[in-house]
Amino acid sequence: VIFQQAKFFTSAPSIRHLPEDKGIEVAFAGRSNAGKSSALNVLTRQNSLARTSKTPGRTQQINIFELDENRRLVDLPGYGFAKVPLEMKVKWQKSLSEYLQERKCLRGLVVLMDIRHAFRETDQELIHWAVASNIPVLAVLTKADKLKSGARKSMLMKAQEAVPAFGGDVDVIAFSSLKKTGVEALEAVVQSWFQD
Ligand code: GTP
Numbered sequence: 001v002i003f004q005q006a007k008f009f010t011s012a013p014s015i016r017h018l019p020e021d022k023g024i025e026v027a028f029a030g031r032s033n034a035g036k037s038s039a040l041n042v043l044t045r046q047n048s049l050a051r052t053s054k055t056p057g058r059t060q061q062i063n064i065f066e067l068d069e070n071r072r073l074v075d076l077p078g079y080g081f082a083k084v085p086l087e088m089k090v091k092w093q094k095s096l097s098e099y100l101q102e103r104k105c106l107r108g109l110v111v112l113m114d115i116r117h118a119f120r121e122t123d124q125e126l127i128h129w130a131v132a133s134n135i136p137v138l139a140v141l142t143k144a145d146k147l148k149s150g151a152r153k154s155m156l157m158k159a160q161e162a163v164p165a166f167g168g169d170v171d172v173i174a175f176s177s178l179k180k181t182g183v184e185a186l187e188a189v190v191q192s193w194f195q196d
């Protein structure tokens with residue numbers, strides 16, 4: 001697929017409003033402010049495809065981008081944002097788990113986590129759901145530019161050591177939207193998921 005061809009397709013307020021379950025979908029998930037929208041923009045070489053923001057919780061809808069008529073990238077709303085009412089958090093977790101369990105066209109999940117705070121509770125939960133549904137996971141450690149090279153390597157190693165515990169197809173890369181670190185690795189993995 002040609003990522004540069006990504007076009008905004010639609011926004012869905014919830015899982016029930018997603019387009020028909022056909023073709024291939026790759027989803028981007030992670031805590032609020034983890035850098036999901038930024039990573040999508042880097043991947044598609046479009047600075048303003050997905051809206052990014054300094055305010056956590058910016059992406060509140062499920063935003064869907066189309067690469068071609070059979071392939072979509074999905075920017076999921078971030079979780080773990082403190083100011084969101086508990087009721088909404090519970091609802092969102094429930095619909096995320098449904099999405100991971102029921103969406104047949106979902107071929108891979110990119111879980112983005114700040115390299116300084118990887119594998120927090122909800123991240124782990126999400127990965128467990130994906131593994132249970134046989135969906136491959138790429139853990140992307142974002143904002144790698146915020147650490148010096150030594151600290152970056154040790155956080156990456158620590159994350160790699162945490163992976164076997166999930167018992168599924170889970171890979172880890174370090175990434176920076178700012179410095180464009182890890183872009184080729186992200187591209188290669190997502191590209192492989194889009195092959196049928
Ligand atoms: P929500 O939509 O709120 O869930 O957030 P998001 O995960 O989509 O994060 P977004 O891409 O909007 O980025 C959040 C903030 O982090 C913005 O201020 C970005 O500029 C910043 N940011 C994202 N990626 C990087 C990175 O690689 N390095 C640095 N230094 N900052 C980054």
Ligand code: MG
Pocket residue numbers: 036037038051052058059075
């Ligand atoms: Mg976003």
